[in-house]
Amino acid sequence: MSTMRAVLIKDAKGPIENLYVGNIERPVPEEGQVLVKISAFGLNGMDLAQREGMYPPPPGTSHILGVEFSGVVHQLGPGVTKWSQGDEVYGLVGGGAYAEYVVCNHGLLIKKPATLSWVEAASIPENYITAYQAMVKYGQVNKGDNVLVHAGASGVGVAAIQIARVLGAHTVTATASKRDKLEWLLSIPNGATHAVNYTSDDFAEHVKQTTNGKGVDVIIDFVGRTHWEKNIDSLAIDGRMILLAFLSGGDVPSVNLRPILYKRLKIQGSTLRSRSLDYQTDLINSASFGAVVSQITGAEGNGPLRTYIHKVYPWNEIQQAHREMAENKNSGKIVVTVS
Structure with missing residues (x-):
C-alpha cells in the first residue's frame, strides 16, 4: 500500500x-x-x-x-x-x-x-467556475447591465466583478466591510466601478443613485438573511439574484413577496460542488467558459481577467x-x- x-x-x-x-x-x-x-x-x-x-x-x-x-x-x-x-x-x-x-x-x-x-x-478553478456559473449561466449578464456583487473581495467576488466588466456591464458595484478592500476593488483593472461599505452605508440607496433610480439587473449574494430586504429593493424590473451562500443565516422572517411578483424578479440558488459529474464536465468544457479561462493571467499580466x-x-x-x-x-x- x-x-x-x-x-x-x-x-x-x-x-x-x-x-x-x-x-x-x-x-x-x-x-x-x-x-x-x-x-x-x-x-x-x-x-x-x-x-x-x-x-x-x-x-x-x-x-x-x-x-x-x-x-x-x-x-x-x-x-x-x-x-x-x-x-x-x-x-x-x-x-x-x-x-x-x-x-x-x-x-x-x-x-x-x-x-x-x-x-x-x-x-482559478473554484473561483472562476463558480463566478462564471453565477454571472453568465444564471445571471445572464448583458452589455449595459448594472451589477451588484457582495463579498466583493472574496475570490469568487473578484472573479465575478471582472467577468461582468469584460462582458460589458455598465456599472459593477461591490460591497465589503473594510475601506482598504473597497479601495483595492476600485483600483484593479476591470475592477468595480463603485463600492459600498455595507456596515455603514445603505447599498440599496447607493445603487439606486448610480443607476438613476432603475436598480441593478444582477446581484451575486453570499450573505443571505441580513442583505435580503435591501437586495430585493436594489433589483430592477426583471432583475436576477443569484444566491451562492448565506453567511448571515438562511432564514428570512416576514418575507414580503409583493416586490418579487411586481418586479418579475428571478431568484436562483446556485451550487457547484453538489452538481453531477456530467454537469461539471459540460460546464468546464463549454466553449463559453473556455473563452473566459483563456483570458486569465496573473495579477502582473495584461489579460482582461486576472487572478x-x-x-x-x-x-x-x-x-x-x-x-x-x-x-x-x-x-x-x-x-x-x-x-
Missing part, C-alpha cells in the same frame, strides 16, 4: 487547531480518472465549514478537504486518453486537494499555461491559513503550497 501526506482533521472535525499534516493511503485512479501530484491548492469558505462538520463532501468523494489544485499528471486510470503523464494541469474535485496526490475525473482538468505559476493556477493572490502559505502552516480566512482578512485568494 502506497501512502502520502495530507492535511487531516483530528477527531474528523473541529476547530482550526485540529488540522495537521499526517499520513494516509494514496488514492488509485479508477476508470476515467487521473492521479495528480499536487503543487498547490486553494482555500475556500466551504473548507472551513467542512472542517467544522457543517458541510460534508458529496458521496463518493474524498473526506480530505480541498476542491481546487494545480499539479502534474502522475498516473492515468483506465480509459484516459486526453492526458499524458507529466502534463501540467489545474482542476476541480469534490474533495481531496489538501494532499500530495489527488484523483480527479479527466474532464475536470484544465491545461496549465506556462504563463501561470502553480499558485496562480490553483487559485489575485492575497497570501501564500506552506502547508505546514495550514492552521494559519484557515485562521486568515476565518478572520476575513483576505482580498483575493489564499493559496497553500505542498512540499
Whole structure:
C-alpha cells in the first residue's frame, strides 16, 4: 500500500487547531480518472465549514478537504486518453486537494499555461467556475447591465466583478466591510466601478443613485438573511439574484413577496460542488467558459481577467491559513503550497 501526506482533521472535525499534516493511503485512479501530484491548492469558505462538520463532501468523494489544485499528471486510470503523464494541469474535485496526490475525473482538468505559476493556477478553478456559473449561466449578464456583487473581495467576488466588466456591464458595484478592500476593488483593472461599505452605508440607496433610480439587473449574494430586504429593493424590473451562500443565516422572517411578483424578479440558488459529474464536465468544457479561462493571467499580466493572490502559505502552516480566512482578512485568494 502506497501512502502520502495530507492535511487531516483530528477527531474528523473541529476547530482550526485540529488540522495537521499526517499520513494516509494514496488514492488509485479508477476508470476515467487521473492521479495528480499536487503543487498547490486553494482555500475556500466551504473548507472551513467542512472542517467544522457543517458541510460534508458529496458521496463518493474524498473526506480530505480541498476542491481546487494545480499539479502534474502522475498516473492515468483506465480509459484516459486526453492526458499524458507529466502534463501540467489545474482542476476541480469534490474533495481531496489538501494532499500530495489527488484523483480527479479527466474532464475536470484544465491545461496549465506556462504563463501561470502553480499558485496562480490553483487559485482559478473554484473561483472562476463558480463566478462564471453565477454571472453568465444564471445571471445572464448583458452589455449595459448594472451589477451588484457582495463579498466583493472574496475570490469568487473578484472573479465575478471582472467577468461582468469584460462582458460589458455598465456599472459593477461591490460591497465589503473594510475601506482598504473597497479601495483595492476600485483600483484593479476591470475592477468595480463603485463600492459600498455595507456596515455603514445603505447599498440599496447607493445603487439606486448610480443607476438613476432603475436598480441593478444582477446581484451575486453570499450573505443571505441580513442583505435580503435591501437586495430585493436594489433589483430592477426583471432583475436576477443569484444566491451562492448565506453567511448571515438562511432564514428570512416576514418575507414580503409583493416586490418579487411586481418586479418579475428571478431568484436562483446556485451550487457547484453538489452538481453531477456530467454537469461539471459540460460546464468546464463549454466553449463559453473556455473563452473566459483563456483570458486569465496573473495579477502582473495584461489579460482582461486576472487572478489575485492575497497570501501564500506552506502547508505546514495550514492552521494559519484557515485562521486568515476565518478572520476575513483576505482580498483575493489564499493559496497553500505542498512540499
